[in-house]
Amino acid sequence: MILLDGKIISEQVKVEIAQEVENIKKQGGKVPHLVAILVGHDGGSETYVANKEKSCTQVGFKSTVLRFEDTVTEAKLLYEINLLNNNPDVDGFIVQMPLPKHISEQKITEAIDPKKDVDGFHPLNVGRMTIGMPAYISATPDGIIELLRRYKIETSGKHCVVLGRSNIVGRPISNLLSLKGYPGDCTVTVCHSRTKNIPEITRTADILIVALGQAEYVTADMVKEGAVVIDVGINRIKSDATKSGWKLLGDVKFDEVAPKCSYITPVPGGVGLLTIVSLLKNTLKAAKKEIYG
Amino acid sequence: MILLDGKIISEQVKVEIAQEVENIKKQGGKVPHLVAILVGHDGGSETYVANKEKSCTQVGFKSTVLRFEDTVTEAKLLYEINLLNNNPDVDGFIVQMPLPKHISEQKITEAIDPKKDVDGFHPLNVGRMTIGMPAYISATPDGIIELLRRYKIETSGKHCVVLGRSNIVGRPISNLLSLKGYPGDCTVTVCHSRTKNIPEITRTADILIVALGQAEYVTADMVKEGAVVIDVGINRIKSDATKSGWKLLGDVKFDEVAPKCSYITPVPGGVGLLTIVSLLKNTLKAAKKEIYG
Numbered sequence: 061m062i063l064l065d066g067k068i069i070s071e072q073v074k075v076e077i078a079q080e081v082e083n084i085k086k087q088g089g090k091v092p093h094l095v096a097i098l099v100g101h102d103g104g105s106e107t108y109v110a111n112k113e114k115s116c117t118q119v120g121f122k123s124t125v126l127r128f129e130d131t132v133t134e135a136k137l138l139y140e141i142n143l144l145n146n147n148p149d150v151d152g153f154i155v156q157m158p159l160p161k162h163i164s165e166q167k168i169t170e171a172i173d174p175k176k177d178v179d180g181f182h183p184l185n186v187g188r189m190t191i192g193m194p195a196y197i198s199a200t201p202d203g204i205i206e207l208l209r210r211y212k213i214e215t216s217g218k219h220c221v222v223l224g225r226s227n228i229v230g231r232p233i234s235n236l237l238s239l240k241g242y243p244g245d246c247t248v249t250v251c252h253s254r255t256k257n258i259p260e261i262t263r264t265a266d267i268l269i270v271a272l273g274q275a276e277y278v279t280a281d282m283v284k285e286g287a288v289v290i291d292v293g294i295n296r297i298k299s300d301a302t303k304s305g306w307k308l309l310g311d312v313k314f315d316e317v318a319p320k321c322s323y324i325t326p327v328p329g330g331v332g333l334l335t336i337v338s339l340l341k342n343t344l345k346a347a348k349k350e351i352y353g
Numbered sequence: 354m355i356l357l358d359g360k361i362i363s364e365q366v367k368v369e370i371a372q373e374v375e376n377i378k379k380q381g382g383k384v385p386h387l388v389a390i391l392v393g394h395d396g397g398s399e400t401y402v403a404n405k406e407k408s409c410t411q412v413g414f415k416s417t418v419l420r421f422e423d424t425v426t427e428a429k430l431l432y433e434i435n436l437l438n439n440n441p442d443v444d445g446f447i448v449q450m451p452l453p454k455h456i457s458e459q460k461i462t463e464a465i466d467p468k469k470d471v472d473g474f475h476p477l478n479v480g481r482m483t484i485g486m487p488a489y490i491s492a493t494p495d496g497i498i499e500l501l502r503r504y505k506i507e508t509s510g511k512h513c514v515v516l517g518r519s520n521i522v523g524r525p526i527s528n529l530l531s532l533k534g535y536p537g538d539c540t541v542t543v544c545h546s547r548t549k550n551i552p553e554i555t556r557t558a559d560i561l562i563v564a565l566g567q568a569e570y571v572t573a574d575m576v577k578e579g580a581v582v583i584d585v586g587i588n589r590i591k592s593d594a595t596k597s598g599w600k601l602l603g604d605v606k607f608d609e610v611a612p613k614c615s616y617i618t619p620v621p622g623g624v625g626l627l628t629i630v631s632l633l634k635n636t637l638k639a640a641k642k643e644i645y646g
Binding site: 166173183184185186187188189190191194217218231234235238245246247249250251252 | 373459475476477478480481482483484485486509510513518520527528531532537538539540541543544545548549554639
């Protein structure tokens, strides 16, 4: 069993990006600039945005955080987005979700210029990705693709079972892995809350991607010997055994599933660590105008 | 075994659309207007566009065909598309494919204002459809959905196997049927040229959708007793038995598969007849500004 190590791969990608930024600087080019809009004081969002800033600094990007109180109006946010859309110094930007209830997340997402939509959530980027055109791919599915690619895992003709059909994980990764080329050419089955006989289906998976958000849902009896298992779940569970009073569990019961796998992601330390790296990759692509020219 | 009759359903939908147009007229509203751009003299395209005009007339739409020789430049077509995008009298328009090789079909598709893209091929409409937002859905997947809906076929929790991953059939229908709601909530498996053991997979299908373009590919041994089979293939095969010298065959060996099915589409007379109806539905939605407001 080989661990799909998000830490090693994310460091590796960051080094590569840092080298590219160095080259851009040497050639007198403009350093990539990522802007994050942060509304309110949600703890998770604060941590995530702080990590983004740190990662930007590591690779040599310029990074800006625009903060708004959670009383900010939708109109004000749309106005700020419009400024960013038209600011040539900004290569890409994201609006950290969730947003307060009085603001439509969909309207905000659609207001972002697709050319600067480095989160890849604008429907134009989703559509382009779905039909195999160049597009910003959102962080989690891109992270999965990166892991498969870096570990040179064979995908062509493999049966990939995806548990979960969310717009941020299950649906995009199932579309990506059934596209032509590598990593892709999988036969893909998408399962969800309405699926009957999930264990029967997962046992046929050569590659099993789990994004249900249910701690330790996948048990050993649900996995084929030699399967590749990618666990996207991050569930915060109360624990007496830790100082903090809680621990992080994946959607896969790691201890019993791992021995059956050819490859498996740990949680934490797997796909999660690659999401910020994917954002950096997209920002670099935006700065180089790789997607939209 | 019940035949999913494209002729009956398409007539039914046309009657409903015609009634809506009557109501619009009575209220002094503007009659929906569909424009088709036809380049060159491809026989299939001529027939298809002629059928569209006929169907428009049947339901009371205004219909216009803009013809160009196959020497037309891409720039000229883009110019005409821009005129249509900005012409308030035109509710929706399509550019009949295929186009001559010197014209980029992708560039043409992306030049169409998504609000008037009644063929549903613009990546923005694909993306919106993929994540379950209101969108123009392209003709063939919409026709399949219409058949399932009109025959009240249960889809929730059913295993739907889609043979084919094209951007015009396999991929959109697999996304639609795995969305929440009806018709949807299927567990969906997408198979294609790289899939191993296709017969083994198709035998597990409650709903089998075949869009491979290979005459009589699906045989009785590949189908589960009681399955719903939807055949999207239309293959023109040489035949000594017909006056014309050719006959139309589906991707399914109808005579031997049909007795095993709960429902099956004939070819011709199945999904194919619903494609023009889907275009009419989208044009009506465009006129009523149902998708983009």
